[in-house]
Amino acid sequence: MACATCHIPEHYFTDGRPLPIVATNTSLSELPTRHTPTVVGAALHRWQFWDGRAESLWAQALGPLENPLEHNSDRLAIVRYVLNEYRLSYLQAFPNSESTLPKLERLPEHGSPLSHVAEYQTNWRQLSGEQRSEINHVFANIGKALAAYQAKILPDESRFDRFVDGLNLPTDNQSLSYLDLHEQAGLKLFISEQTGCIQCHNGPLFSNSDFQATLSSAEIIPEREGRVAGIALAHADPFNCRGIYSDAPDSCDELDFAKVNGIELQAAFKVPGLRNVAKTAPYMHDGGFASLSEVLRYYNQAPMHGFSHNELQPLRLQPYQLKQLESFLVALNSELITDAYWLTPPTPPSQGDNS
């Protein structure tokens, strides 16, 4: 399994499925419950995952590698793989790290504190503190390399952006033609007080990167899911901003000041960005809505699921207005700004690799 098994470039780096496929070698009977979000623009988000349990892109990348439902690997095997196959590139990317590299020949094949394989956990416990830290350093650096790559995957200008640029450039007399009247009406609705969309969908990605309870799913336990769980995990993560593997342990405002309790955190999920949203059906943290029109129909009615906290009010728009909103969302489509070089998979260094 590769990152691109789920974050498929042709699907704007999503998988087009409500919930992702499961690693074939997993021994877990548990099934995934979260829909695959895009990684385009993820570098601009302050928190990663639907519940924000990682507060950097590099810490995020370490999750799937050891997740039994995803890559289902373990950090010692991953570190071993990278240092065996890519040692030179690794040392170029992280100079001066040679003296602190783990001595692989003295280490077991597998090991991780998080593995669900008891033997791998035991292996990990039997390592010395120094060995663990050497392995964790390389593991964290692999996350940083993955993050550096993902930071290159960004959306290009959409017609909406050209429209806005045009309005601000008096010399551009065709600015209004970038959006047709239908889309302009949708834009007006989108920024109106009546819909309140920009309350949450604001900023360059159309996301405030915060966590909001919109309760589109009745299948969750609000006291235990969403941001309320995510922030506790982020604080406990040894790879967080304050941890010893962080490059900037002194500027961790988001982590330091994040709210850790309060009813607003229950069942609250990260506000997804809306650029190219027309390409990433199905929608929401559980992939519960098949199309944009279903999403908008939900916002129009905003049913309560009996939880005490829902931030949405029913919009009560007319069907033609919902269509206008939808056509505006489609006008946020664009290509990627990313050079084709970064979108072509490299040839694997050797056969028989399953990471």
Next chain:
Amino acid sequence: MPTIQGALGPGFQIVILYLLLSNAGHANDFSYLRENDANGNVWEIRLATASPPLNQIHSWYISAFNSEGHPLTDLTLSISGGMRAHGHGLPTTPKVSAEISPGIYQVDGIKFQMWGEWQVQSELTDQHGNTVGNHEFEFILAP
């Protein structure tokens, strides 16, 4: 109540500009506020930016004076806030880091993640926990 321009309707050209650049400076000034509370104390807020930024953690400097103009000093300031209309609090837990000079308290970690009407309550208590003064600032954050 200071209004940082509320209208979203006709002025939508400006709004969409700020949709893209919503972390940029704002046209409306709110780097300083001065209000009286019900007990005659005077409260002031100072910001390092031209107005509270959207989606960015920043600091407030809050000071309070009694009716004779003496700073309310050596007290404990506590801060809370939110959007009453939406039933939610601040997205962060701000912390009072210091009384940087007599009666001026530095509050770090303030963030607003939505446009709209916000309330921020500040309360000063003495070492016995008795309230010496409290005040609610209310303002509209708009593009």
